[in-house]
Amino acid sequence: MALCGTLRAHRGPRAGAGSAEAARSAADLPSDMFRPLELFIGLRYTRAKRRNHFISFISLVSMLGIAVGVTALIAVISVMNGFDKELRTRILGMVAHATISGVGEAVQDWPHAIAIAKANRHVLGAAPYVDGFALLQGMRRDGAGAAVRGVLPEMEPNVSDIDRKMVAGRLSDLKPGGYGIILGRELALQLGVDVGDKVIAVAANQVRATPVGAVPRLRRFTVVGIFEAGMEEYDSGLAVMHMQDAERLYDMNGPTGIRLRLDDMFRAYGVARDLADQLGQLYRVQDWMQGHANFFRAVSMEKKVMFIILSLIVAVAAFNLVSTLVMLVTDKQADIAILRTLGATPRSIMGVFMVQGLLVGLIGIALGVLFGVLLALNLEAIVKWIEHTFGVVFLSPDVYYISELPSDLHWRDVGWIASLSFLFSLLATIYPARRAARTEPAQALRYE
Structure with a gap:
């Protein structure tokens, strides 16, 4: 097999028989070697039709959980930015950016x-x-x-x-x-x-x-x-x-x-x-922050707290990948043993399953960013439609001075949210991947 010959040339003279899925992966591998090998096998396993539909369902739930968490985080942070911008505009529309006064x-x-x-x-x-x-x-x-x-x-x-x-x-x-x-x-x-x-x-x-x-x-x-x-x-x-x-x-x-x-x-x-x-010394100069520093500091603190709370939602969704990958590792014990006998190192096996976990996380993050950005950009129109359709008022003008739900999307925030979600997904893949890397070929193939 191409995979066998390549692995022998790169990682040693081991040989062995593989399962049907491992054999198909080997047969499809080009003779000039797809690099990196871990990415090729990981993507092949991800595209393969799962025998265990429950694992596929858990993977879908993890992906959707990450997407929903990222969407909510982007939307809420955009609303917090909108309130902050609206308050700054209204306050600074009446007060000066700086004042010069006499002694x-x-x-x-x-x-x-x-x-x-x-x-x-x-x-x-x-x-x-x-x-x-x-x-x-x-x-x-x-x-x-x-x-x-x-x-x-x-x-x-x-x-x-x-x-x-x-x-x-x-x-x-x-x-x-x-x-x-x-x-x-x-x-x-x-x-x-x-x-x-x-x-x-x-x-x-x-x-x-x-x-x-x-x-x-x-x-x-x-x-x-x-x-x-x-x-x-x-x-x-x-x-x-x-x-x-x-x-x-x-x-x-x-x-x-x-x-x-x-x-x-x-x-x-x-x-x-x-x-x-x-x-x-005959004049004293003050800026607007000195008169309203506590107010805007409170708004900034509230934004940080909301970011932390909603980040935990993303973390919970991302760590659902742990259970998904643990079950996947158990299901692929024979395939892991075949790859080990063909010369794959524990590090390569670890990389294969990290690729699968990160792919699920990246798809969830991409969907979350897409829907989060669309929601943040159209939030005011969506809220007005809901109010008009269902006859509800979220911010009554008789009670609140800001009667519309403002939204101000910052791409820097989107980048931070996507990076943090990727980090959570990466951390969630480490334990299952290490568990797969510790699989002993002889013990895994004992009853095959």
């Missing part, structure tokens, strides 16, 4: 600071602002506390998306000296006001001396707009007014600081550090 109450020479900031190639926009806190009183008797932000309407779109989040009125309706105010949607509902209504703003920690004593600083404002950012923090706790009106309300002679927008928000720390060195 005192106000930044005196803010045009000079803006000029220095814009000289940095990573800074796309800059705008001054006044930051404060006030008690707002509307049509209802109960008031509400809110953060107050004084802005310049012509410069604010350079650093935030509030002009694109207006549901009533326009940002340009804020005029210097007009004492107009823009409220978050939830804040306006809480105060019971709409566009055109009056709101009294009482500046926190601000009083003025009068003949009758200290009186809180307050102003009457007209609601000129309402915005909806999609985040509770801003929709129920932020009021926007013209910067000059905010300066009068808080008795300031300049803005609190300067807000910056960058070309890459993840460069915020480095840009902030460079600007702090250029501006000197």
